[in-house]
Amino acid sequence: DVKVTQSSRYLVKRTGEKVFLECVQDMDHENMFWYRQDPGLGLRLIYFSYDVKMKEKGDIPEGYSVSREKKERFSLILESASTNQTSMYLCASSSAGAGNTIYFGEGSWLTVV
Amino acid sequence: GDSVTQMEGPVTLSEEAFLTINCTYTATGYPSLFWYVQYPGEGLQLLLKATKADDKGSNKGFEATYRKETTSFHLEKGSVQVSDSAVYFCALSGNAGGTSYGKLTFGQGTILTVHP
Numbered sequence A: 001d002v003k004v005t006q007s008s009r010y011l012v013k014r015t016g017e018k019v020f021l022e023c024v025q026d027m028d029h030e031n032m033f034w035y036r037q038d039p040g041l042g043l044r045l046i047y048f049s050y051d052v053k054m055k056e057k058g059d060i061p062e063g064y065s066v067s068r069e070k071k072e073r074f075s076l077i078l079e080s081a082s083t084n085q086t087s088m089y090l091c092a093s094s095s096a097g098a099g100n101t102i103y104f105g106e107g108s109w110l111t112v113v
Numbered sequence B: 001g002d003s004v005t006q007m008e009g010p011v012t013l014s015e016e017a018f019l020t021i022n023c024t025y026t027a028t029g030y031p032s033l034f035w036y037v038q039y040p041g042e043g044l045q046l047l048l049k050a051t052k053a054d055d056k057g058s059n060k061g062f063e064a065t066y067r068k069e070t071t072s073f074h075l076e077k078g079s080v081q082v083s084d085s086a087v088y089f090c091a092l093s094g095n096a097g098g099t100s101y102g103k104l105t106f107g108q109g110t111i112l113t114v115h116p
Helices: none
Strands: A004-006 A011-013 A018-019 A024-025 A031-038 A042-049 A064-070 A073-078 A086-093 A108-112 B003-006 B009-012 B019-021 B023-026 B032-036 B044-050 B056-059 B062-065 B076-078 B086-093 B104-106 B110-115
Touching: A004 A086, A011 A018, A018 A108, A018 B003, A024 A031, A024 A086, A031 A073, A042 A064, A042 A073, A042 B086, A042 B104, A073 A086, B003 B086, B003 B104, B009 B019, B019 B110, B023 B032, B023 B086, B032 B062, B044 B062
Parallel strands: A011 A108, B009 B110
Antiparallel strands: A004 A024, A018 A073, A024 A073, A031 A042, A031 A086, A064 A073, A086 A108, B003 B023, B019 B076, B032 B044, B032 B086, B044 B056, B056 B062, B062 B076, B086 B104, B086 B110
16 A cells, blocks of 8 residues: 655644654655645645656745655755644655546644744 | 636535535646545545546445536435545646646535434
8 A cells, every 4th residue: 555654743833933844655656745735725735746856836835845855755844834834734646647646644734823 | 727616515414315526627638537535634535536538436335427528527425324424525637738747636625424
């Protein structure tokens, strides 16, 4: 079975802190994604990566950055956390090409106070 | 750009009732269509998918047919169970120009609650 593991399920951070959300996948997938989930808005794509050291902005990249130094690991960085970034963050991965199944981690609940 | 619209929820049903959750989409080219399910406290799991027009995806008693003429992918189940209570997301993976990298565009989600 494909496994996408997010390092933290629940985090509480202070406004202005730098926050790292880590994600690891074990299926040698080329593509990795970070989504944000908010009630009534569904999932919105923050950033994605189709190869090591490659990244593309999604629909809502402002206030976020990402890092992919190894194929299996994709990190989401909040440079200076703000209260409007309180949300559920979902990491996902898939093999290359359109139409392939995307596999999700269990999510990280981030609260910024 | 690509977009997905789901029927508004929440949806509340009694056990063994018939379920329909409507989903329509806007996309260029020939997208692949998906239904994902999220059980309480968990991440998203693929429920079913269809990659070309008139394909029917099915899993766990759920079905959805890719209708290009109506740009729809409605989810149906003949007899729901309490264990089907979850949030259901319709999504598409566009392939216009081959540069989508398989990323998904989601609808807003529909909360389903099934009572005994």
